[in-house]
Amino acid sequence: MADARSKKSNEPFAAILRLVVTVAAIVFSVFGPFSSSAMAQATGNRATFPKNFDGYVHYATYDRGSSREEAFATRETLEIAKSGRPLPPGTQLVLGIWADYKLTGYFVMEKGVDWGLSIPEEQRTGDWHFQQFDTNMQVSRTAFAERCQSCHGSQADNDFMFTTDRMRAYVP
Numbered sequence: 761m762a763d764a765r766s767k768k769s770n771e772p773f774a775a776i777l778r779l780v781v782t783v784a785a786i787v788f789s790v791f792g793p794f795s796s797s798a799m800a801q802a803t804g805n806r807a808t809f810p811k812n813f814d815g816y817v818h819y820a821t822y823d824r825g826s827s828r829e830e831a832f833a834t835r836e837t838l839e840i841a842k843s844g845r846p847l848p849p850g851t852q853l854v855l856g857i858w859a860d861y862k863l864t865g866y867f868v869m870e871k872g873v874d875w876g877l878s879i880p881e882e883q884r885t886g887d888w889h890f891q892q893f894d895t896n897m898q899v900s901r902t903a904f905a906e907r908c909q910s911c912h913g914s915q916a917d918n919d920f921m922f923t924t925d926r927m928r929a930y931v932p
């Protein structure tokens with residue numbers, strides 16, 4: 761008697777357990793891949809602000825009245841660009857963004873070995889990653905890397921850069 765009762769009272773519990781396991785499996789199969797790809801997106805952008813920015817050379821200014829852009833690279837990068845050789849992995853380029861006569865932040869593009877592989881092929885810009893930083897050199901995401909990449913993508917024949925001519929023309 762007691763056995764039958766306890767068996768009976770366990771049945772709803774077992775049913776709930778089965779339901780929980782099933783729901784968990786569905787939730788995981790639906791959202792698992794999604795959340796892991798979202799994580800890959802969040803961690804996939806490896807462009808960082810250069811630690812040695814103090815040593816960077818200001819090689820070009822794009823003055824558009826109240827807005828202005830200032831391009832920076834290392835001396836070594838400028839020498840390589842002048843020589844016509846491709847910029848190697850590890851290269852970081854910085855663009856200072858000015859609006860209303862004030863510095864509002866920095867755009868950075870950085871090249872790493874096989875970094876392109878973490879970006880869908882149709883958005884890929886070689887092995888360059890793009891990132892926006894605030895004036896304290898902290899990552900800020902008011903502009904998304906996909907936009908940077910779609911515009912710089914037009915420069916595929918020029919290793920995705922716009923300022924190569926200015927690098928070559930720069931005289932210290």
Ligand code: HEC
Nearest residue numbers: 822853855867868869890891892903907908911921922923
């Ligand atoms: C609508 C087109 C467009 C978008 C979007 C854009 N750029 Fe650019 N970028 C340019 C142009 C054009 C230049 C050359 C400077 C100029 O004319 O202002 C440039 C220059 C640069 C440079 C200097 C090195 C070089 O020669 O390319 C860096 C670094 C850069 N951009 C990073 C970024 C980042 C990071 C983003 C996104 C947060 C971004 N850009 C979004 C068009 C764009």
